[in-house]
Amino acid sequence: MTAQDPVETFRQEAQELLEQIEQGLLDLVHRPSERDLIDAVFRGLHTLKGSGAMFGFDALAAFTHHCETAFDRVRKGEVPASPDLVTVVLAALDHMRALAEGRPASDAEGQALLDRLQQVVATAAPAQSVAAEAPPPATDGGLNHWHIRFSLPADALVNGTRPLPLLDELRELGECRVVAITDAVPPLKDLVSSQCHLAWDVTLITPHGRDAIEDVFLFVIDDMTLDIEAITPSAPATADAAPEVAPVRDVTPVAATASSDDGTAAQAGEGRAAKAGGDTVRVPAERLDEMMDRVGELVIAQSRLKQLAASSSDIALRAVAEEIERLASEMRDTMMVVRMVPIAQLFGRFRRLIHDLARDTGKAIALSTEGEGTELDKTVIERLADPLIHLIRNAADHGLETPEQRRAAGKPEAGQIVLAARQSGAEVVITITDDGRGVDRARVRAKAEENGLIQPGQALSDSELLQLIFAPGFSTAATITNLSGRGVGMDVVKRTIEGLRGAIELTSTPGEGSVVSLRIPLTLAIIDGLLVRVGAGRFVIPLSSVEECVELSPEQDRRSTGRSLITLRDQLVPFIRLRQLFASGQPADPHQKVVVVQAGQERVGLVVDQILGDHQTVIKALSGFHAEVGAFSGATILGDGGVALILDIGSLVASGQRQDTPLRAVG
Amino acid sequence: MTSTAQPPIEALTFDLQGETFALEAGLVREVLDLLPETDVPGAPPFVSSVINFRGRVIPLVDLRLAFDMVAAAPTVHSRIVVIEHELDGEPTLIGLRADKVHEVTAIDPAVTEDAPRVGMQWRADFIRRLARRDGDLIVIPDLEQIFAARGKSGAVVTPLFGPSS
Numbered sequence: 001m002t003a004q005d006p007v008e009t010f011r012q013e014a015q016e017l018l019e020q021i022e023q024g025l026l027d028l029v030h031r032p033s034e035r036d037l038i039d040a041v042f043r044g045l046h047t048l049k050g051s052g053a054m055f056g057f058d059a060l061a062a063f064t065h066h067c068e069t070a071f072d073r074v075r076k077g078e079v080p081a082s083p084d085l086v087t088v089v090l091a092a093l094d095h096m097r098a099l100a101e102g103r104p105a106s107d108a109e110g111q112a113l114l115d116r117l118q119q120v121v122a123t124a125a126p127a128q129s130v131a132a133e134a135p136p137p138a139t140d141g142g143l144n145h146w147h148i149r150f151s152l153p154a155d156a157l158v159n160g161t162r163p164l165p166l167l168d169e170l171r172e173l174g175e176c177r178v179v180a181i182t183d184a185v186p187p188l189k190d191l192v193s194s195q196c197h198l199a200w201d202v203t204l205i206t207p208h209g210r211d212a213i214e215d216v217f218l219f220v221i222d223d224m225t226l227d228i229e230a231i232t233p234s235a236p237a238t239a240d241a242a243p244e245v246a247p248v249r250d251v252t253p254v255a256a257t258a259s260s261d262d263g264t265a266a267q268a269g270e271g272r273a274a275k276a277g278g279d280t281v282r283v284p285a286e287r288l289d290e291m292m293d294r295v296g297e298l299v300i301a302q303s304r305l306k307q308l309a310a311s312s313s314d315i316a317l318r319a320v321a322e323e324i325e326r327l328a329s330e331m332r333d334t335m336m337v338v339r340m341v342p343i344a345q346l347f348g349r350f351r352r353l354i355h356d357l358a359r360d361t362g363k364a365i366a367l368s369t370e371g372e373g374t375e376l377d378k379t380v381i382e383r384l385a386d387p388l389i390h391l392i393r394n395a396a397d398h399g400l401e402t403p404e405q406r407r408a409a410g411k412p413e414a415g416q417i418v419l420a421a422r423q424s425g426a427e428v429v430i431t432i433t434d435d436g437r438g439v440d441r442a443r444v445r446a447k448a449e450e451n452g453l454i455q456p457g458q459a460l461s462d463s464e465l466l467q468l469i470f471a472p473g474f475s476t477a478a479t480i481t482n483l484s485g486r487g488v489g490m491d492v493v494k495r496t497i498e499g500l501r502g503a504i505e506l507t508s509t510p511g512e513g514s515v516v517s518l519r520i521p522l523t524l525a526i527i528d529g530l531l532v533r534v535g536a537g538r539f540v541i542p543l544s545s546v547e548e549c550v551e552l553s554p555e556q557d558r559r560s561t562g563r564s565l566i567t568l569r570d571q572l573v574p575f576i577r578l579r580q581l582f583a584s585g586q587p588a589d590p591h592q593k594v595v596v597v598q599a600g601q602e603r604v605g606l607v608v609d610q611i612l613g614d615h616q617t618v619i620k621a622l623s624g625f626h627a628e629v630g631a632f633s634g635a636t637i638l639g640d641g642g643v644a645l646i647l648d649i650g651s652l653v654a655s656g657q658r659q660d661t662p663l664r665a666v667g
Numbered sequence: 668m669t670s671t672a673q674p675p676i677e678a679l680t681f682d683l684q685g686e687t688f689a690l691e692a693g694l695v696r697e698v699l700d701l702l703p704e705t706d707v708p709g710a711p712p713f714v715s716s717v718i719n720f721r722g723r724v725i726p727l728v729d730l731r732l733a734f735d736m737v738a739a740a741p742t743v744h745s746r747i748v749v750i751e752h753e754l755d756g757e758p759t760l761i762g763l764r765a766d767k768v769h770e771v772t773a774i775d776p777a778v779t780e781d782a783p784r785v786g787m788q789w790r791a792d793f794i795r796r797l798a799r800r801d802g803d804l805i806v807i808p809d810l811e812q813i814f815a816a817r818g819k820s821g822a823v824v825t826p827l828f829g830p831s832s
Contacts, residue, residue, distance in 0.1 A: 297722035537706060582708035620724040624755040625714040625817065626707050635705075635717060635724040643705040643719050 010055040014100040017048045018093055019348070025086050025093075026351045032081045041089075042071045043219065048096070059110075060099040066114050067092050070121050075215075084120045087359065090352065092117065143174070143205050147229045148213060151184075151199035152220065158194055161220050167200070169216045174206030203231075285378060288339055295328075295335045296526070296618035296637075302328040303616070303639040332526065336377070340522075343421045343428070344372035346381050350392055350419065357396040364403055364413055365396055370420035376428050380500055380520060384430070387493040391432045391516050392417065394490070399436035399514055409511065411435065423522075427502075430518040439508040441465055448474060466506045470494040498650045499633070501527070501542060529617035529636070531644060532595060532608040534578045538644040540617050540636055541606065545597045545649045549611055552592040566594060566605060575605030576652070581631075599653040606652075619646065675773035680805060681748060681765035684736045687805045689798065690750060692771050694810075696760065699747040712738065713818030718762055720749055727762040730808065733818040734789050742766065752810055761814075774798045774805065790816075 021044040028037050045068040053061035067089055073079045092113045098104075148170070152161060170176055181199040185191070204213070213228055214221065302324050309321035347369045354367040376384075400406075400415035407413060418433040441462070448454045448468045460468075468474055472491040497504045501521050508514035521527075521544070529540035530549075552575075556566055565572050575594055594605040619634040622645075626632065633648035678689035679698075697720075704716040704727060713732045717724050727747065729738055744767040751760055782794040793816075795809040 293722070300722060537708070622707075622717070622724065623726045623759050623761070624757065625726045625728075625814075626710055626717065629707060629709040631709055632707065637719050637722060637724065641719055642703055643717055643724050645705070645707060645717075 007055055010051055010057070011100055013051060014048060014057075014060075014096075017044050018097055018100070020044050021048070022090065022093055022352055023348060025090055026355055028081045029083055029086055029355070032083075038071070038075050038081060039218065042068065042075050045071055046219070052100070057100060060096055063092070063099060063110055063114070064096055066117060067096075070117055073121060079121050082120070085117075087355075088113065088117045088120050090355065143207055144209065145231045146202075146204045146206065146210075146213060147231045148202040148204060148227070149181075149199065149229075150202075150217065150224060150226045151181075152196045153223045154195045154197070156196045156220065156223070163196065163198070163200070166216060166220075167202075170202055170204060170213070173208050173212055173216070174204055176205075177203045199225075288378070292335055292339065295332055296620070298328050299332060299526075299616060299618055300637045300639070304641070307639050336522070336526075339378050340375035341378050341381055342372060343374045343376055343381065343430070344369075346385060346388065347372055347419055347421075349385065350388065353389060353392060354396070354417065357393065361396060361400075362402070363396065363400050363415055365400060365417060366414045367417050367419065370418065371422045374421040374423055374428055376520065377522060380522075383496065383500055384518075384520065387496045387518075388419075388430070388432070390490075390493050392419070395432055395434040395436065395514070395516075399434040399438075401437050405437075409437075424519075427519045427521055430520065432516045433513065435513040438510040438512055438514055439466060439469070439506070441510070444468055463507075466508060469506060470504065495650075501544065501633075527617050527619060527646075529615045529646065530595065531612040531615040531638075532593075532606075533610040533612055534582055534608050537582065538612065538638065538642065539578070539608075540615060540644050540646045541595055541597065542617075542646065542649065543614070545599065547596045547598055547603060550594050550596065550605075552594050552607055554590070557592065568596065568603075568605075571603075573603050573605050575607055577607040579607065579609065581652075597649050597653075599649050602653065604653050606647075615644075617646065673776040675775050676779075677771055678774050678805075678807070679748065679771050680769040681746070682767040682769070683731050683734070683765065684739065686734070686736075687769075687803065688730070688765075689772075689774060689805045689807050690748065690763075690810075694750040694752060696749045696751055698768050699749060699762070701741055701745055701747060711817055711819075718747070720760060720762065723760060725749070725760045725762050727764065728814075728818070729764045730813070730818070731764070733793055733808075733813045733816075734806075739766070744768075750810075752814065754814055772800075774800075774807075779807070 021041055024037050024041040024044065028034070028041065031037060045064055049061050049064040049068055052058075052064060070079070070085070070089070074081050074085070079085070095110050095113055152163060156163075167178055170178075179201040181201055182197075184199065185197040191197075206212070210228055210230075214226075217224060217226055302321075305321050306325060309318045312318070350369075351367060354365050357363075358365040395417050396415070400417070401409065401411075403413045406415065416433075416435045419430070420433070421428055421430045423429075444465060445454075445460075448465075448471070449456050451473050453468055453471050453474055454460065470490045470493070472489070474489065474491065494504050497518055497520070503519045505517045505519075506514060507517075528543040530543050530546050532539055532541060550566075550568065552566070564575050564577070566575055567573075573596060579588055589609040592607050592609060593611050594607055595611070596603055596605050615636070615638070617636045620636060621634055622632060630651045631648055632645045634646045635643050636646060638644055676689075677692040679692050679695050680687055680689045682688070699720070702718045702720075704718055706716045707714075710716075712729070714726045714728045716727050718727050731738060746765045746768045747762045748765050748768060749760060749762050751758055753759070754761065778800070779796040779798040782789075782791050782797055790812075792812045793809055794806055796807040798805040798807060
């Protein structure tokens with residue numbers, strides 16, 4: 001394994017920091033005076049600046065510096081964390097992201113952002129500056145006497161914390177007497193020179209309040225022990241008169257000891273502390289993929305062993321084969337769990353989206369999430385991001401009404417969007433619910449008729465009508481606003497979800513809102529399949545879409561040359577001859593079988609030569625060359641080392657609708 | 668590319684219908700005997716099948732079709748050269764059919780030149796360089812272009828006297 005490129009490491013760190021800062025900022029919109037949040041954002045910016053400079057991202061460091069300065073003023077209570085400020089800094093984060101990823105970012109844009117930032121800070125400042133002046137004179141213009149006692153964690157020096165600058169900073173606050181406490185220093189033979197055994201007792205006489213002292217320790221406060229005690233009678237007043245932003249925490253004289261036990265802080269991007277302490281290991285995603293590949297190979301080798309053992313009379317060999325089978329399947333299950341990540345990762349990204357949407361549409365939108373702990377395969381989560389963004393945009397853009405309309409309808413002004421996830425068997429169900437106007441059936445019908453998707457006046461059930469929204473070629477003109485961005489329609493969303501072997505469904509009550517539910521399988525890596533033979537080729541049909549298997553009787557076969565239909569329990573089911581579709585060129589077996597599959601709303605029969613049985617299918621992606629063919633979603637390796645292609649039922653049925661013409665070579 | 672002391676290119680050479688081709692040795696992962704192939708219905712003839720390469724399913728490319736040659740039945744000398752190459756931005760393992768695989772040789776950049784614009788039966792952009800060796804030619808194919816075009820040869824012969832003739 002090669003060592004990681006330091007620049008890449010920085011980029012990963014920057015990515016995480018930016019996300020933390022973003023979450024902190026979004027929380028600030030609701031709790032603008034929460035001290036922990038402000039500190040967390042400030043610290044994030046500071047760290048980003050520092051590591052940026054260290055790794056040669058000078059433009060990023062310089063740019064971040066301005067935001068940090070602005071937030072320093074927020075922290076000092078000179079400027080409120082107004083929604084305007086948050087919006088500007090959010091925009092600035094996007095710029096930083098571009099800088100960190102090395103994408104071309106225009107300087108002019110950066111400058112414009114800084115100007116806006118400057119402006120927001122300047123206009124906001126005077127309002128609060130009076131209040132900000134207030135705390136220091138709390139002690140009748142006199143001086144505070146503080147007794148400060150602090151110690152650093154033993155590994156502080158190793159982590160780069162240096163006590164001397166801390167002491168220097170304290171000295172800058174006022175008259176200062178420092179005594180080192182050497183009680184904890186071990187006998188020489190036990191002394192580890194890289195550990196910090198000292199604690200300090202400081203008496204400080206200063207015009208500043210407790211906050212100023214805590215600020216000195218801002219970057220180490222999570223892990224250290226810090227006691228600050230006032231030793232003059234006038235001191236308690238300081239705590240009470242501290243600026244409005246302060247009262248949330250730390251009024252207790254026994255201040256912060258190790259890290260963030262209080263829940264709110266942990267939520268607000270305090271991940272750093274947790275990271276340092278937890279016994280988790282960060283592993284690059286591709287190593288997990290590699291491991292999954294190995295496990296896949298193991299499963300394949302194991303199935304070969306099983307075949308060998310089955311044809312042998314050696315009892316010992318059979319026992320070992322069974323043992324290995326059990327281990328391999330346990331290993332597979334463990335590996336699946338390792339690849340699972342909580343969906344919170346994905347949901348977190350949408351808070352920013354909602355913030356921007358609210359700004360752009362002028363609607364008030366409240367996003368709430370449920371079931372963030374629900375876990376899904378890492379790859380699935382990544383591939384869900386785009387469709388979900390689209391669905392949320394749709395909900396905000398088309399679903400929710402303007403505040404005026406909502407008031408007129410007797411609804412609360414702020415529209416609700418609820419993102420929820422829950423596990424249900426081997427699937428995860430994700431729902432996007434809005435309490436907006438609901439789908440306008442008449443408009444959908446008009447649109448579909450206009451686009452030729454249905455005949456004028458065609459009778460449709462309500463669910464069929466709603467389903468039209470996902471049809472290719474259906475896109476309300478309004479869909480292609482700047483919000484919906486790339487102008488992808490719901491059909492693309494549907495296809496993506498089906499590509500994940502999932503399903504999408506829309507229900508809607510006029511006037512009350514809509515619910516889009518996605519059902520997604522837990523993992524993409526291994527599926528249960530039905531192995532079939534067509535000509536000389538073997539293919540896997542995902543078992544989840546198989547309904548039943550029946551025999552194609554010779555007379556049905558003969559009769560159906562003109563029309564490919566069979567009657568199944570009084571229902572007509574169209575079928576596709578895979579042999580024709582795949583142009584396999586060999587004569588058909590006398591007893592062909594029909595595998596009836598469910599594709600979306602339709603049932604379709606696939607005619608195959610032979611059904612070989614169940615198969616634990618380890619999915620291998622096809623290269624770009626074959627992804628274009630479309631009829632196959634992947635391939636798998638069989639027990640005898642051969643390759644079987646996995647049928648993509650959705651696109652197969654779609655191509656079958658264009659009648660049994662053989663798949664034509666793309667080239 | 669004319670330059671003074673360019674280090675020689677280490678290249679694996681192989682034959683396709685009497686022509687010698689060369690691939691940078693760094694690209695090559697392995698040379699295999701023929702393996703059972705699985706046809707992919709609907710795929711272009713240039714890459715009509717996949718093989719199981721150590722537990723991975725990789726495409727098998729027939730470069731002959733990019734150079735206007737006809738597919739031929741395998742012989743005892745037929746091999747599969749497995750290379751790692753970018754395909755649509757993803758590093759991908761790809762098998763290449765070869766009639767016969769030769770040794771790895773060093774090709775001096777000084778004896779290579781760009782494909783001439785005239786007198787070529789092949790698509791000029793499919794050829795990165797031509798190298799001279801013992802009065803013979805070695806083709807260094809431009810895999811990037813060939814893969815991007817999915818091997819569609821569409822023989823571009825530069826006419827000598829304009830389209831009217």
